[in-house]
Amino acid sequence: VGIDVGLGKEWLVTSDGRRFNVPDTFELEKEMIRRQSHCDRNRTAIEKRVARFNHEHETKIDKYDYSNWQKLRKTKSKYQLKIRNIRYDYLQKVTTELVKSYDVIAIEDLKVKNLMGNHKLAHNIANASWAMFRRLLAYKCKWYGKKLIVVAPQYTSRICSACGRKNPQFAHMKTRDWLAVRNWTCPYCQTDHDRDENAAKNILARAIN
Numbered sequence: 001v002g003i004d005v006g007l008g009k010e011w012l013v014t015s016d017g018r019r020f021n022v023p024d025t026f027e028l029e030k031e032m033i034r035r036q037s038h039c040d041r042n043r044t045a046i047e048k049r050v051a052r053f054n055h056e057h058e059t060k061i062d063k064y065d066y067s068n069w070q071k072l073r074k075t076k077s078k079y080q081l082k083i084r085n086i087r088y089d090y091l092q093k094v095t096t097e098l099v100k101s102y103d104v105i106a107i108e109d110l111k112v113k114n115l116m117g118n119h120k121l122a123h124n125i126a127n128a129s130w131a132m133f134r135r136l137l138a139y140k141c142k143w144y145g146k147k148l149i150v151v152a153p154q155y156t157s158r159i160c161s162a163c164g165r166k167n168p169q170f171a172h173m174k175t176r177d178w179l180a181v182r183n184w185t186c187p188y189c190q191t192d193h194d195r196d197e198n199a200a201k202n203i204l205a206r207a208i209n
């Protein structure tokens, strides 16, 4: 099977049309960002207070001995950990499911999914997930004796999987507009494509040839 991993809500699409959605961590992420900025805002004030304490007392303390700072850091990392655990469980489930269902799995050789313009957090999480997904998939394929094929990522979502020609309509599109394209029709053979499923089919085709 060919697998296309994206950045959207439909995170993973296989060449035979199965879709896996990302678990919803949006609320947790919001909470985490709130704590993070809280932490950043208070850092200078706390550093000042610690400096004053050290100036006035014989015993010196460090920022990390200061209980308020500890508390701030703890609540922040609590949310980070929660998000990470949800993601990790989810990736474990998905990779096991994939490895059990298919004998040959093809993925793109992407080190970083460098597609999203300004949404930094989503970007980072997507990248982290992708790296972990690949790692988990690789070792599970070994365990279960399945074959993992990594193919070149160029133009997998722009080539028509039916006739093999590149769609010229997308050549000069801005990244943001191009990402918004969910469905398209091949100008040569008139096949209707779902963007991600088509990409997954191309990845599979590349792995076989």
Ligand SMILES: [Zn+2]
Pocket: 160, 161, 162, 163, 164, 165, 186, 187, 188, 189, 190, 191
């Ligand atoms: Zn076509």
